[in-house]
Amino acid sequence: MLNKTIRIISGVFFSLLIFNFVLAERKPKAAGGDEKIELEKEYVKLYQKFLNEEGNQGYNIDVESISNSELGRFRGQTYLDYTGSGLYQKSQLEEIYNDFIKNAYGNAHSRNPSAELTDKNLAEARNLLYDFFNISNSTHSIVFTGGATGGLKLIGEDFPWTKGSKYYYLRINHNSVLGIREYATLFGAEFKALSYNDVEHILSRRKKSAVNNHLVNDLLNHKYEDYCLFAFPGKDNFAGEKYPLSWIKDVQNYGLSDNCEWKVLLDAAALVPTERLDMDKHPADFAVVSFYKLFGYPTGLGALIIRTDDALRLKKTYFGGGTVVMASCDSRWCKMRENPSAKFEDGTVSFLSIVSLKYGFKKLEYFGMDKISKHVASLTLFTFKLLSNMRHFSGTNVVQFYGMYHSLPNSGIINFNILYPDGTHVNYSQVEQLASANNIHLRAGCFCNPGACQDFLGLTLTEIKTTSEIRESCSDPSNNGNKNRPLGSVRISFGYLSTFRDVYNFVRFIQNNFVH
Template identity: 60%
Template sequence: MRYKKLSIKYLFFSLSLIILFSEGFISNSTGIDKKFYKDFIQKYSGYNPQVEDIASKELERFNSHTYADNAGAGLYQKSQITEIHDDLIRNAYGNAHSRNPSAKLTDKRLNEARDLIYKFFNIDKSIYSIIFTGGATGGLKLVGENFPWTLESKYFYLRINHNSVLGIREYATNNGVNFSALSYDEVEKILKKQKETKGNKRLQNSCNDNMCENLDYINRQSMKSKFHKTHCLFAFPAKDNFVGQKYPLVWIKDIQKYGLSDDCVWKVLLDAAAFAPTEPLDITEYPADFVVISFYKMFGYPTGLGILIIRNDDAQLFNKVYFGGGAVVMASCDSRWCKMKETPSMKFEDGTVPFLNIASLKHGFKRLEYFGMKNISNHIAALSMYVYEELSSLTHFSGKPVVIFYGRKDLPPNGGIVNFNILRPDGSVVNFGQVEHMASENHIHLRTGCFCNPGGCQDFLNLSLEEMQVASEIRDSCSDPGQLNNKPLGSVRVSFGYLSTYKDAKNVVNFIKKYFVL
């Protein structure tokens, strides 16, 4: 209801500005373009004009700079840091493993932070636990290390995934597990087949002998899964960090119910690191087994802190080996005896958690709650669509396009990310390193390369494994500029966040118009 009221408030605010500009009551001295409010807001109705004033006050440190790398790191507000500073000045926090007054205050703040996270993502605390990690990567690593791999297990993941998700396959293969990288269409095809197969089980009474024989086999495999507890894992991003495509969250329940094969119990790992900063995420509606989130991606500060949201019954399956301080009830120094804590949040948080950073989370969440996640989603969609449409209209003197976009052809970018390369009049690609250098010279913060997403580079830039291997010999990271046989080894990514403004988007467009249109 609060979000609905906020949307209505934005609507009236926008309409009032249009009226004031059209009547001449607001002059150009305010720094706001009349044409913007008359045309832009009407065309991109999801844009939130209130961000302009907030950003000008809270992001003074950027001054004349344009920040368009929100998928790389979110932005913290000046008042957010001031509140955190004041909190630390007023309160004495100690190690929560102690029982003194400062330790008790820390313990209180830790519980408050967990409760805030449960509420924000609509998590049922009777079903899930929240484990604080060093970031989304830390959560993914924890899953890979402790998942109950067996020789019969499988690890499947979407091709367009972050390196940190791909890294789990090393734990899987070390346990003799087969892995497979699937495209969007392949996942859809497998699920369709699985649904049809499982649906046919209900028709056994009218099936022919051969069909019944096949169904009996499937049933036997299902029983084997149930009693032998072979577990398989599928990992995918709620939104990828390469082109910003949002993937069907209905996959979660479908894969848990139907599986991607019939020989094991399928668990689903959702990487929400790119999704959570800009989209509403409801864990009760989309009950993944594991969800990872990074807080600096959401609201800039603190860094080095994330969470793994894990089902309690899945946590019981984990094969924990290492234990650290705080994770055990008691351990022996001269034998291998150790009694670990029972609750997942205690059992898997080895050592002292970064309690001062955790205490600061409420100040970041407050900023997102002010706008509402649905409104933020609409806001960044408007900006990404504006940039996409403006750049799409650019042509050289030859009539050839200035920009080539990457992503689904049937789905223009609406996830806050626009991914592209710049073309010369002859159709050749401008080295993305040159684009980044010139952008930096013009105080524009964007990102280039493969963005730690090798599947994105391979699929969208049509790079083979052999080409990737050759390229690795001449580069130190996936963001290093370069080309291979005139083929780009990366691209340009512009990404927006909840504090991004029309001016940010327009500055990016004007930069490309000024330097690359011939």
């Protein structure tokens, strides 16, 4: 019903515009320079339509000149895979390498001038993150990791699992979140995948029961022997659905089951490139991010943000260089460092990458996260409206969307498949390959999010297992289903350097190749 409503609403604004596009495609094309002139006129007309409809909602025109000067390597190309990776700016790299040329950085585990300079910059980087997430070093610790996945793995390894523990996670979650269940089950803990409605129902029931039975204070103050963990994404990487951050306090206060102290793990990797995350307001026990998702460089670096009182509960097993005060080689004895950041950062951190962070954050701060959110939302919504109104000449839909869409999509992600006039599906790999041939960067498949593919595409466990037998990786295009049964979909995603030209190029690509 909601998707039908969305189509009707967007149809009011865009049916005539799309119809004109379709007619333009059926006309004989002008030759050479005349064709370019006509295309530019078409672009200007649609651009003005966009500015009138969405531009005042937050589109940042300044991005166009910045994109032209900073992203020269993408000239003539259309980048729509920001959820896969953010983009670094030319001046960002220049500032980084000028820093490296001028300053001598050394291993912070040493005690010499280059090490001290590194130490100073590591502290500055942590302070940047404290400010970015509106937290302080008195309440939280920043642990640098190899990426969001590294942070998730650390929690899986060190969470205080017991036989009475439970690991619950939202069905629509990244593989890296699902993988934690392997650690949980080693200790005999229970695991369960919950739907959005499951979480809402459980929390509603438990809050109502607590209030009716006057148990709110008891729940808030009672301490249990067993710890349980609930994990969910702030924004899923499949369709861009943003989940209620109010779940964090609700799960902490009321739990998802009895006889357990519930902790919350927030996968913020897809959320923070386009949204401000206030962790003082939404105090997740653990949160993970990857920095290349925010601003393209550096790769291989992320952060695990831990509430300091929760860090004390983690049970660290392995210890590496830099995490111990002293250790014995003859007996099983070592003294761990007490500072959580130092305790959980095994080995030498990627200090040159960490030094680079300030230049990436500088680029985000130039716009501000609130403006970035509005900019991305305007492009997402306009593109969605255009695609939702595309029709074949028979009148059937060109695009089938995936996602819950509690509201019109504005989070930067649109997930879909292309339909033939008879309603069957164009192979998503065919769309991906044709897009690549047209210098359009997008992604297709299941995006390491099996729950989303199962729920939105209706895949069964049998189909998943059968397909896995002939594939070597999640991006392997072998056995992509048939016209009636897609085993994946197409995803486009916008970021803070996206422009309207990207929208136009993509819409024309779909129009030229898939409208019949």
